[in-house]
Amino acid sequence: xxxxxxxxxxxxxxxxxxxxxxxxxxxxxxxxxxxxxxxxxxxxxxxxxxxxxxxxxxxxxxxxxxxxxxxxxxxxxxxxxxxxxxxxxxxxxxxxxxxxxxxxxxxxxxxxxxxxxxxxxxxxxxxxxxxxxxxxxxxxxxxxxxxxxxxxxxxxxxxxxxxxxxxxxxxxxxxxxxxxxxxxxxxxxxxxxxxxxxxxxxxxxxxxxxxxxxxxxxxxxxxxxxxxxxxxxxxxxxxxxxxxxxxxxxxxxxxxxxxxxxxxxxxxxxxxxxxxxxxxxxxxxxxxxxxxxxxxxxxxxxxxxxxxxxxxxxxxxxxxxxxxxxxxxxxxxxxxxxxxxxxxxxxxxxxxxxxxxxxxxxxxxxxxxxxxxxxxxxxxxxxxxxxxxxxxxxxxxxxxxxxxxxxxxxxxxxxxxxxxxxxxxxxxxxxxxxxxxxxxxxxxxxxxxxxxxxxxxxxxxxxxxxxxxxxxxxxxxxxxxxxxxxxxxxxxxxxxxxxxxxxxxxxxxxxxx
Numbered sequence: 001x002x003x004x005x006x007x008x009x010x011x012x013x014x015x016x017x018x019x020x021x022x023x024x025x026x027x028x029x030x031x032x033x034x035x036x037x038x039x040x041x042x043x044x045x046x047x048x049x050x051x052x053x054x055x056x057x058x059x060x061x062x063x064x065x066x067x068x069x070x071x072x073x074x075x076x077x078x079x080x081x082x083x084x085x086x087x088x089x090x091x092x093x094x095x096x097x098x099x100x101x102x103x104x105x106x107x108x109x110x111x112x113x114x115x116x117x118x119x120x121x122x123x124x125x126x127x128x129x130x131x132x133x134x135x136x137x138x139x140x141x142x143x144x145x146x147x148x149x150x151x152x153x154x155x156x157x158x159x160x161x162x163x164x165x166x167x168x169x170x171x172x173x174x175x176x177x178x179x180x181x182x183x184x185x186x187x188x189x190x191x192x193x194x195x196x197x198x199x200x201x202x203x204x205x206x207x208x209x210x211x212x213x214x215x216x217x218x219x220x221x222x223x224x225x226x227x228x229x230x231x232x233x234x235x236x237x238x239x240x241x242x243x244x245x246x247x248x249x250x251x252x253x254x255x256x257x258x259x260x261x262x263x264x265x266x267x268x269x270x271x272x273x274x275x276x277x278x279x280x281x282x283x284x285x286x287x288x289x290x291x292x293x294x295x296x297x298x299x300x301x302x303x304x305x306x307x308x309x310x311x312x313x314x315x316x317x318x319x320x321x322x323x324x325x326x327x328x329x330x331x332x333x334x335x336x337x338x339x340x341x342x343x344x345x346x347x348x349x350x351x352x353x354x355x356x357x358x359x360x361x362x363x364x365x366x367x368x369x370x371x372x373x374x375x376x377x378x379x380x381x382x383x384x385x386x387x388x389x390x391x392x393x394x395x396x397x398x399x400x401x402x403x404x405x406x407x408x409x410x411x412x413x414x415x416x417x418x419x420x421x422x423x424x425x426x427x428x429x430x431x432x433x434x435x436x437x438x439x440x441x442x443x444x445x446x447x448x449x450x451x452x453x454x455x456x457x458x459x460x461x462x463x464x465x466x467x468x469x470x471x472x473x474x475x476x477x478x479x480x481x482x483x484x485x486x487x488x489x490x491x492x493x494x495x496x497x498x499x500x501x502x503x504x505x506x507x508x509x510x511x512x513x
Contacts, residue, residue: 020117024077026196027241030187031084031178038177042092046177049090049099054083056103064112078117082106085125085241088178089234089281090132094139102128122288123245126281133281139421153232154271157225165224168231181231188240197244200256201263205239206230208264216272234280235267242281248288255294263287352412352426355439356397359428360408363399369409371511372396385506388499390416393507394424406431409512411504412441415496419450423496427504433513434466438501450493458487458494462501468509469502 039047061079065072073079086102106128114120133140153163153173167173171180178184191197210226219225230236243249243263250259263283270279356366376393384391394412401407408431414424424442429435438459445451452458462470467482472495474486486494 020076020078023196023246024081026191026194027081028077028084030191030194030196031088031241033183033187034088034178034180035084037171037180037183038088038092041171041180042177046092048096049092049094049177050084050087052096053087053090053099053103054080056100057083057086057107060104060107061112064108068112070116073116076117078111079107082111082124082128085237086128089125089129089176089237091140091175092177094136098132098136098139102132105131118247120247121292122285123242123248126242126284129281130285136421153228157228163228165227165231168228173232175232176234178237181236184236184240188236191240191244197240197246198253198256200253201244201249201260202239204257204260205243205264205267206235208261209235209239209267210264212265212268213271216268218272229271233271238263238267238280238284243284243287248291250291250294252295255291255297258294259287259291262290351441355412355426355441356399356410356428358439359426359437360399360410361436362401362407364402365400366397366410367400369396369398369511372398372411372507375507375511384413384503388503388506389496391500391503392416393503396507396511399428408436409508411507413500413503413507414442415500415503417492417496417499418443418445419490419492419496420445423453423493423500425497425500427501429504429508432466433505433508434464435462435501435505437463438497445490445493449487449490452487452490453493453497458485458497461485467505469505470498472498 035050039050057079058074062072062074064070065074083103083106086106087099090099090102106124110122110124110127111117111120152175153168157163164173169181171182173179188202192199192202210230213226213229214221217225217229234242239260243260250256266283266286267280270283353366357363360366373396376396379393381392383389384393392414394414396409396411398406399408399410409429411427411429412424413427414422416422421444422442423445424440426439426441427435428437428439440454443451443454445453461478461484465481469482471480471483472486472491473483474491474494476485476488478485484494484498
């Protein structure tokens with residue numbers, strides 16, 4: 001009797017002779033070329049990030065199943081796919097805690113807490129990436145290669161620089177680990193040929209995005225411009241691998257076409273009007289929220305119903321309410337941002353001015369210096385000197401008195417080697433190179449530890465010292481003015497500050513002294 005019962009299960013609903021495990025295996029197979037190239041391009045670090053991300057997703061799902069006394073679901077391969085997709089969307093230079101936190105968030109908060117595979121309402125890998133972008137923005141947008149930082153193709157394009165399409169298409173430009181468009185397209189074609197996904201979503205997404213950029217991108221039908229945008233910023237990975245997730249995409253062919261168009265338009269809208277070029281993750285996440293409404297509106301008439309017995313387009317109140325709440329929340333956040341954007345920028349400028357005045361108090365005016373400006377432009381956003389770690393010169397100005405005489409110099413430096421992100425500070429120097437003082441404009445280290453670098457007890461060690469370079473004394477009890485006692489338990493943060501100050505000293509000696 002029981003063998004005649006129907007088995008009703010949650011999505012993904014596979015309509016061919018495939019199992020969930022088969023589909024997930026096909027996705028992994030399609031992603032292998034991109035993963036291998038990422039390891040070849042970025043080395044062992046990329047392999048380590050991929051391994052840590054997949055391990056964290058697998059272990060999180062295993063532990064959740066074990067603790068909640070549920071059947072082990074690792075065999076369906078969905079956790080491995082989530083980990084691999086997330087890893088390929090990360091920079092190879094992110095701190096190693098990033099892939100671990102991302103993997104845990106993707107599986108635990110987006111998948112398991114909603115009931116497991118088929119119950120999540122948004123793509124776990126993308127949700128985790130959005131979480132990481134919001135929580136660790138500086139670390140997630142650091143694309144330095146061999147200690148040298150350069151702009152991504154989209155950033156370079158926005159800055160008016162020339163971008164090589166061949167380098168971008170082959171994957172030799174700066175970006176995430178899985179940033180080879182050629183291999184992503186090959187993987188997507190493998191997935192299409194195997195039947196793991198259908199053509200509707202990637203095709204409608206790419207067509208809609210290209211049309212939007214041609215209409216509103218400002219370059220018309222410029223092939224080079226359009227191809228750079230298509231091959232950058234996660235468009236291809238999103239179209240072939242993220243948007244096509246069977247759990248969070250519509251069931252019908254018409255619904256998938258509409259869903260792909262929504263993603264493509266949002267991709268273009270965020271690309272043209274947004275402040276972040278890498279906003280494809282948000283586009284797909286927002287489109288995921290439309291899926292219940294699309295499925296409700298495009299549902300087919302069930303077999304066995306006669307005319308009049310089934311209302312095909314019954315108004316989907318729950319889906320509409322969810323969409324309305326999401327749109328209202330999004331519009332509210334956007335409005336708040338627009339209203340406060342200018343004020344925030346003014347506050348940043350005021351903080352910078354106050355920082356400059358604090359480290360060069362005698363000056364009544366600050367102006368640019370040709371030699372310093374030329375030296376900064378020659379760096380092109382790259383690391384100043386590898387001997388001082390990942391440090392970058394932001395700005396350099398000359399402080400002058402009311403009679404026009406030079407009273408000192410201020411150099412703004414950022415170190416990317418902080419324990420919890422970037423550390424940015426202003427270094428004030430007297431005309432003879434003596435350090436007046438330092439002032440932080442960005443310090444987000446661990447409370448009670450790295451944040452103590454902002455205390456006078458640590459900062460004042462630099463004041464009034466003339467030296468070629470400072471040395472960090474981790475043991476404490478320094479006897480030389482050029483030795484800086486480390487903050488107890490925060491040697492990484494202390495070292496980043498010392499390297500930033502040494503960068504300012506070296507830059508001053510090169511351009512002025």
